[in-house]
Amino acid sequence: MLELRLVQGSLLKKVLESIKDLVNDANFDCSSSGFSLQAMDSSHVALVALLLRSEGFEHYRCDRNMSMGMNLGNMSKMLRCAGNDDIITIKADDGSDTVTFMFESPTQDKISDFEMKLMDIDSEHLGIPEAEYQSIVTMPSSEFARICKDLSGIGDTVVISVTKEGVKFSTRGDIGTANIVCRQNTTVDKPEEATVINMSEPVSLTFALRYMNSFTKATTLSNTVTISLSSELPVVVEYKIAEMGYIRFYLAPKIEDDEDETKPEV
Amino acid sequence: MGIKGLTKLLADNAPKAMKEQKFESYFGRKIAIDASMSIYQFLIVVGRTGTEMLTNEAGEVTSHLQGMFSRTIRLLEAGIKPLYVFDGKPPELKKQELAKRYSKRADATDDLAAAVEDGNKEDIEKYSKRTVKVTKQHNDDCKRLLRLMGVPVVEAPSEAEAQCAVLCKSGKASDQFVYAVASEDMDSLTFGAPRFLRHLMDPSSRKIPVMEFDIAKVLEELNLTMDQFIDLCILSGCDYCDSIRGIGGQTALKLIRQHGSIENILENINKERYQIPEEWPYQEARRLFKEPVALSDEEQVEIKWTAPDEEGLIAFLVNENGFNSDRVAKAIEKIKAAKNKSSQGRLESFFKPTANPSVPIKRKETPQSTAKETANKKAKAGGGRKKK
Numbered sequence: 001m002l003e004l005r006l007v008q009g010s011l012l013k014k015v016l017e018s019i020k021d022l023v024n025d026a027n028f029d030c031s032s033s034g035f036s037l038q039a040m041d042s043s044h045v046a047l048v049a050l051l052l053r054s055e056g057f058e059h060y061r062c063d064r065n066m067s068m069g070m071n072l073g074n075m076s077k078m079l080r081c082a083g084n085d086d087i088i089t090i091k092a093d094d095g096s097d098t099v100t101f102m103f104e105s106p107t108q109d110k111i112s113d114f115e116m117k118l119m120d121i122d123s124e125h126l127g128i129p130e131a132e133y134q135s136i137v138t139m140p141s142s143e144f145a146r147i148c149k150d151l152s153g154i155g156d157t158v159v160i161s162v163t164k165e166g167v168k169f170s171t172r173g174d175i176g177t178a179n180i181v182c183r184q185n186t187t188v189d190k191p192e193e194a195t196v197i198n199m200s201e202p203v204s205l206t207f208a209l210r211y212m213n214s215f216t217k218a219t220t221l222s223n224t225v226t227i228s229l230s231s232e233l234p235v236v237v238e239y240k241i242a243e244m245g246y247i248r249f250y251l252a253p254k255i256e257d258d259e260d261e262t263k264p265e266v
Numbered sequence: 267m268g269i270k271g272l273t274k275l276l277a278d279n280a281p282k283a284m285k286e287q288k289f290e291s292y293f294g295r296k297i298a299i300d301a302s303m304s305i306y307q308f309l310i311v312v313g314r315t316g317t318e319m320l321t322n323e324a325g326e327v328t329s330h331l332q333g334m335f336s337r338t339i340r341l342l343e344a345g346i347k348p349l350y351v352f353d354g355k356p357p358e359l360k361k362q363e364l365a366k367r368y369s370k371r372a373d374a375t376d377d378l379a380a381a382v383e384d385g386n387k388e389d390i391e392k393y394s395k396r397t398v399k400v401t402k403q404h405n406d407d408c409k410r411l412l413r414l415m416g417v418p419v420v421e422a423p424s425e426a427e428a429q430c431a432v433l434c435k436s437g438k439a440s441d442q443f444v445y446a447v448a449s450e451d452m453d454s455l456t457f458g459a460p461r462f463l464r465h466l467m468d469p470s471s472r473k474i475p476v477m478e479f480d481i482a483k484v485l486e487e488l489n490l491t492m493d494q495f496i497d498l499c500i501l502s503g504c505d506y507c508d509s510i511r512g513i514g515g516q517t518a519l520k521l522i523r524q525h526g527s528i529e530n531i532l533e534n535i536n537k538e539r540y541q542i543p544e545e546w547p548y549q550e551a552r553r554l555f556k557e558p559v560a561l562s563d564e565e566q567v568e569i570k571w572t573a574p575d576e577e578g579l580i581a582f583l584v585n586e587n588g589f590n591s592d593r594v595a596k597a598i599e600k601i602k603a604a605k606n607k608s609s610q611g612r613l614e615s616f617f618k619p620t621a622n623p624s625v626p627i628k629r630k631e632t633p634q635s636t637a638k639e640t641a642n643k644k645a646k647a648g649g650g651r652k653k654k
Contacts, residue, residue: 027626043291044612067626120626122282126613127620208610234616252611 002030002066002092005059006052009088009103011221011241013079018218018239018247019048020072022211025121027067034245035090038125046211047126047234047250056244058087068092068099069121078114092118128250133228133236134201135162139182140193141225141239145216147180152209154178157254161204162229167197171209192223203229206254212237215249268452270503275515276479280487286475289466292445293345294609296569297463298420298430300449301350302400304467305408307450308333309398311469322588330404331411331587337467338417339597342604349418349444349569351426351433352405357554359506359547360425371397414579415601416572420561428558431457436562446478455481456499456555458492490522496555497528497548506551508543528552574601 006012019026019039026039026048035057037050054060082088082103089102096118103112147169151158155171155178162168166183184197215237219225222239229235237249276283312320312333320329341348356364374396381389412419422429430447431454446461447454454462462479485495501518503509513521525531528548535542576598583589 040613042288043293043610044614045610047613047617065625069626124619125621126617128617232616234611234613250613250617252613252616255609255611 001061001063001094002090003059003061004030004035004057004090006056006088006090007058008242009082009086010084011052011244012088013082013084014218014220015050015052015241015247016072016076016079018215018221019050020076021217022046022214022249023048023072025069025071025119025123027069027121027123029065029067030062031065032062039123040126041211045208045252046214047128049128049246049248049250051245051247052241053244056242059089063094066092066094069119070099070116071119074116078116081112081114131230131233132200133233134199134203134230135167135228136198137162137167137182137195137227137229138224139167139195139227141216141219141222143182143195144225144227145219147182148209148212148216151178151180152213156209157206158209158212159204159206160227160229160235161202162197162199163202164199166195167227201231203231205229205231205235207235207251208254211249211251215251218247218249221247268450268505269456269499270509271515272452272455272499272502275502275519276484278516279519280484283480283483283487285478285480287463287478289470289476290344292463292466292476294347294612295445296347296349296443297341297466298433298444298447299348299350299467300426300430300447300451300454301408301419302353302405302426303449303451304337304350305330305334305400305404306398307467308337309400309404310395322586326587327404328587328589330400331407331583332589334408334411335415335583335597337469338412338415339600339604340470341466342417342601345604345609347571348448349420349433350408350412351420351422351429352409353426354421354423357424357506357559359550359554362507363505371399410582411579414575414582416574416605418569418571420569422560424559425457427451427454427459428457428554429560430454431459432558432560432562434459434461453499453504453555455479455484456496456504457558458555488519493556494522494526496552498522499555500528500548500551501531504551504555506554507547510540510542512540571605573605574598 019037022041023039024042026037029036029038032054034051034053036052037048040047054062078101079088082101083105085106086103087106089104091100091102092098098115098117101114101116103114104110148158151169151171154175155173157171159170160167161170166181168179168181170179171177182195185195188194218239221241224240226238226240227235228238234250234252237251239247241247308330309319309327312329319327320332322328338348374393378390378393378397381393409419409421420429420433427447427449430444430449433444434447435458436443446463447459448463448466450464452462458481460481462481464477464479465474466476468474481492481495485492488495488498490498498515498518500507501509501513501521502515521531521535525534532542579598580591580594583594584591
C-alpha cells in the first residue's frame with residue numbers, strides 16, 4: 001500500500017516537465033525515506049536522480065520498498081490535468097498494475113482521479129559514489145539556462161572551465177566562438193542572485209550542449225543551480241526542490257580521442 | 267545459414283532478451299563485424315538490378331567496395347569503432363553445408379540463364395540474388411580498403427562469427443573492449459557472443475532499428491545453461507550437422523527442458539517417430555561451438571583505429587576502381603572529421619551498475635502464463651497444418 005500526499009502539487013508537475021524529454025520510461029522507487037527515481041537517457045550519456053524526501057509530504061505511507069514503472073510522457077499528460085494549486089496524492093495498492101493520481105483543488109470542491117497503467121521496465125541502476133568535486137559552482141539557475149541557450153546557437157559543445165577568476169563557458173562553431181565568464185559575486189541583495197565558486201583545483205571539461213539545455217528545463221524548480229565538476233567524473237547539475245529534495249542531472253563529459261585510451265579510474 | 271528458426275524461437279520464448287536499439291546509441295562502442303556476411307549483403311543490395319552490377323572499367327564488380335566504404339563511414343560518423351573479422355578456413359563439418367549451398371547456387375545459375383533467355387524480370391531478380399558468391403578477391407579488396415581507411419581487420423583462423431564472439435567475450439570485463447558482435451547469422455549467439463546485433467549494417471534508408479540480443483538474458487528467459495542452449499541450437503538445425511527430422515526449434519526447446527542434453531534426449535526419444543541421422547556428429551558440432559577455433563587475446567594482432575591513408579584511398583578507389591574522385595575526397599573528409607571529433611563518454615565508464623533494492627509493485631508475469639501462451643500457439647499451428 002502506497003499513499004503520498006503532496007500539498008504543493010505543482011512541484012511534481014514541474015519535475016515531470018523537466019525530465020520527460022530526457023527519459024521515456026523510468027521506475028519510481030518508494031521507500032520509507034522517500035520517493036525517488038534514477039534513470040538514464042536512451043544513449044546512456046545522461047542520468048537523472050530525483051529525490052523527494054518523505055518529510056516533504058503531508059502524508060506519506062509506504063509499507064515496503066517498491067518500484068513503479070511509468071512512461072513519463074503519459075505521466076506528464078495526466079499531471080498536466082492538475083491545477084497548479086492542486087494537492088496531488090499518489091496511490092497504489094500492493095500487486096496492482098496501476099497507479100492513481102488524485103488531484104484536489106485548494107477549496108476541496110473538485111476532486112479528480114487519474115489512473116495510469118504501470119509497466120515492467122528493465123532498467124539498469126547505477127551506483128553513484130559520493131565524491132569530492134574539484135570545483136563547485138552555485139549560480140542563479142536562470143543565468144545558467146540563459147548561457148546554455150545562447151551558446152547552443154553557436155556551437156554544439158560547451159567547455160566549462162573553473163579557475164580562481166571565475167567560471168568560463170565557451171563554445172566554438174562554424175560561425176565563430178563565444179566565451180562567457182561569470183565571476184564570483186557574493187555582494188548581492190538576495191542570496192539567490194549570488195555566484196559562489198568553491199574550487200580546490202582548476203578544472204576544464206567539455207559537454208554536449210543538447211543535454212545541458214535539456215537539464216535547464218528544471219530551472220522552474222529552483223532559483224539557484226549547483227554545478228559540480230571533477231576532471232574524472234561526470235558533471236552534476238543540481239536543482240534543489242523546495243525543502244524536500246533535489247533533482248540531479250549527471251552528464252558524461254566528451255573525451256578527447258587519443259590512440260592510447262586511458263581508462264578512467266573508478 | 268546460422269540456426270534455423272532461432273530468431274522466432276527467441277521472440278516467442280525469450281522476448282526480453284531482444285531489444286530494439288537506435289543505431290546512434292552505439293557511439294563509442296567497439297563492435298566486431300562479421301565481414302563476409304556484410305560483403306555478401308553488399309553484393310546483393312548495392313547497385314544491383316538483375317544481373318547488372320556496379321563495376322569498374324575492367325568490368326570487375328565493385329558493389330562490395332561501395333558498400334563497405336559508405337557503411338563503414340556511416341559507422342565512423344556515428345562514433346562507432348568497427349573492426350572487421352574475415353572468415354578463414356571453414357571447419358570440416360561445414361563442408362557438407364557448403365557443398366549444399368554450392369549446388370543450390372549452381373542450380374540458381376542454370377535457372378538464371380533460363381530466366382534471362384525468357385526475359386522474365388522477376389525470375390532474373392530472384393535467381394541472380396541466389397548466384398551471388400563472395401570470392402577471395404572480394405575479401406581481399408575489402409581488407410585492402412579497410413586498412414587504407416584505418417579500420418582494423420582481423421583474419422580469423424576459421425569461422426568469423428566464432429572469432430567475433432571470442433573477441434567480445436574476452437573483453438567482457440572492461441567496457442574498453444569489444445562491446446558486441448554484428449552479424450546476421452544467429453549462430454554468433456551459439457558461439458557465446460555476450461551481445462549480438464542484427465541489422466547494424468542495413469542501409470539507413472530501410473530504417474530498421476538495430477536488434478540487440480543479450481545471451482545472458484536469453485539463457486535466463488529460456489531457463490537453460492549455455493551447454494543446453496548449444497544443444498538446442500544443434501537440434502534446431504545448424505551449419506555443422508543435420509538435425510532430426512520432425513524436430514524444430516519449439517520441440518527442441520521442449521525436449522532440452524525435459525531431458526537436459528542431446529544424449530538424454532537420444533535415450534528417451536521415440537526412435538520410431540523421429541529418425542536420428544545415421545551419422546550424426548552432434549558432439550563434434552558441439553565442440554566447435556564450445557571451443558571455437560579462434561585467436562585468443564594474446565595471439566591477437568593489435569586492434570587500432572588509425573588515420574586514413576588519403577593517397578592510398580584515392581589510388582585504390584578512384585584510379586583502380588573508377589569511383590568518382592569528388593565523392594571519395596568528400597568521404598575522406600568525413601572519415602577525418604569523425605576521427606577528430608572528441609567522442610562522447612558514457613555513464614557506465616564512470617558509474618557501475620548496482621542491484622536496485624526495490625521490488626516492482628506490478629507482479630511479473632508468471633512463467634505459467636507464458637507456457638500457456640506457447641501451448642495456445644502450438645495448438646493454432648497444429649490446426650493450420652490440418653487444414654493443408
